[in-house]
Amino acid sequence: MMKTIDHKKAAMDILRAKALKVTPQRIALITEISNAGHISTDQIYKKMKNEFPSISAATIYKIIDIFLDKHILKEIRITAGKRRYELKKEPHAHYVCTICGQISDLYLSSEDLLRQIRSKGYSPAGCEIYFYGSCPNCCDK
Amino acid sequence: MMKTIDHKKAAMDILRAKALKVTPQRIALITEISNAGHISTDQIYKKMKNEFPSISAATIYKIIDIFLDKHILKEIRITAGKRRYELKKEPHAHYVCTICGQISDLYLSSEDLLRQIRSKGYSPAGCEIYFYGSCPNCCDK
DNA sequence: CTGACTGCAAACGTTTTGCACGGTA
DNA sequence: TACCGTGCAAAACGTTTGCAGTCAG
Numbered sequence: 001m002m003k004t005i006d007h008k009k010a011a012m013d014i015l016r017a018k019a020l021k022v023t024p025q026r027i028a029l030i031t032e033i034s035n036a037g038h039i040s041t042d043q044i045y046k047k048m049k050n051e052f053p054s055i056s057a058a059t060i061y062k063i064i065d066i067f068l069d070k071h072i073l074k075e076i077r078i079t080a081g082k083r084r085y086e087l088k089k090e091p092h093a094h095y096v097c098t099i100c101g102q103i104s105d106l107y108l109s110s111e112d113l114l115r116q117i118r119s120k121g122y123s124p125a126g127c128e129i130y131f132y133g134s135c136p137n138c139c140d141k
Numbered sequence: 142m143m144k145t146i147d148h149k150k151a152a153m154d155i156l157r158a159k160a161l162k163v164t165p166q167r168i169a170l171i172t173e174i175s176n177a178g179h180i181s182t183d184q185i186y187k188k189m190k191n192e193f194p195s196i197s198a199a200t201i202y203k204i205i206d207i208f209l210d211k212h213i214l215k216e217i218r219i220t221a222g223k224r225r226y227e228l229k230k231e232p233h234a235h236y237v238c239t240i241c242g243q244i245s246d247l248y249l250s251s252e253d254l255l256r257q258i259r260s261k262g263y264s265p266a267g268c269e270i271y272f273y274g275s276c277p278n279c280c281d282k
Numbered sequence: 283c284t285g286a287c288t289g290c291a292a293a294c295g296t297t298t299t300g301c302a303c304g305g306t307a
Numbered sequence: 308t309a310c311c312g313t314g315c316a317a318a319a320c321g322t323t324t325g326c327a328g329t330c331a332g
Binding site for chain 2: 019077078093095098106108109112113114117120121122123124125126127128129130131132133134135136139
């Protein structure tokens with residue numbers, strides 16, 4: 001119980017910090033993404049349907065757009081078809097298991113890469129790194 | 142003129158090497174992607190409309206699917222909305238200029254990254270790296 | 283000659299838009 | 308109360324599919 005309240009409070013804090021209106025739908029969206037990690041729009045829709053049977057997909061897209069603008073969410077592009085989102089946190093790479101489909105966060109140092117690219121005259125503001133392969137779990141089997 | 146013939150011949154060689162049927166549409170698609178570098182499906186469609194006014198978008202999607210299967214093309218996911226493709230070549234990173242939109246190929250050594258990720262128990266088969274920022278051209282202005 | 287490729291049209295899934303209503307600040 | 312957020316419906320995209328005619332091998 002306490003946990004649920006904590007999550008709700010955390011979501012409200014995120015919204016207030018960005019001067020956004022606090023609505024149940026927005027709290028729920030943050031909560032779902034926070035729980036699921038890397039979640040696609042239709043997964044979000046299905047999950048939120050449980051709590052808000054009358055919710056519209058349009059609402060979800062609108063909230064996502066606002067959250068992307070305000071840098072609350074980050075879009076991850078592991079597959080061409082489906083967009084996925086995660087709460088913005090420390091920069092990290094993603095490992096996509098091509099067997100079970102699970103996505104893991106990898107905290108790697110990209111200092112070496114940045115050094116290489118700066119020496120070529122580029123000054124990147126952002127970086128996205130995706131790895132593909134079988135994860136330790138799937139390798140064991 | 143000689144150049145055009147060379148391009149055409151190169152495209153035919155690619156198709157024959159993969160035991161695919163050689164059609165004018167496929168040759169043109171390879172040529173366009175080869176010329177444009179990183180091109181989106183609708184750009185391909187518009188360009189090919191010039192040469193083949195009656196071409197169907199479905200044909201382009203079908204050819205792209207086959208080429209992806211045969212590893213002639215590589216899909217690049219720099220934006221969520223539009224899919225882009227490039228001819229497959231040496232592994233490399235992409236730099237996307239957030240000002241002019243130009244995409245550059247960067248040949249970097251990712252040995253250091255791979256070492257880090259292997260030490261965590263992962264064995265990636267593939268890797269995609271995207272950088273975002275202003276390119277040297279746009280910085281100068 | 284035969285199977286594969288193309289073009290067409292329709293279907294499909296996802297995302298966007300406009301409007302009226304309802305809720306937050 | 309005033310404005311912003313939501314839900315609904317329709318439209319706009321991008322992509323996929325099935326079919327019939329055509330072409331490359």
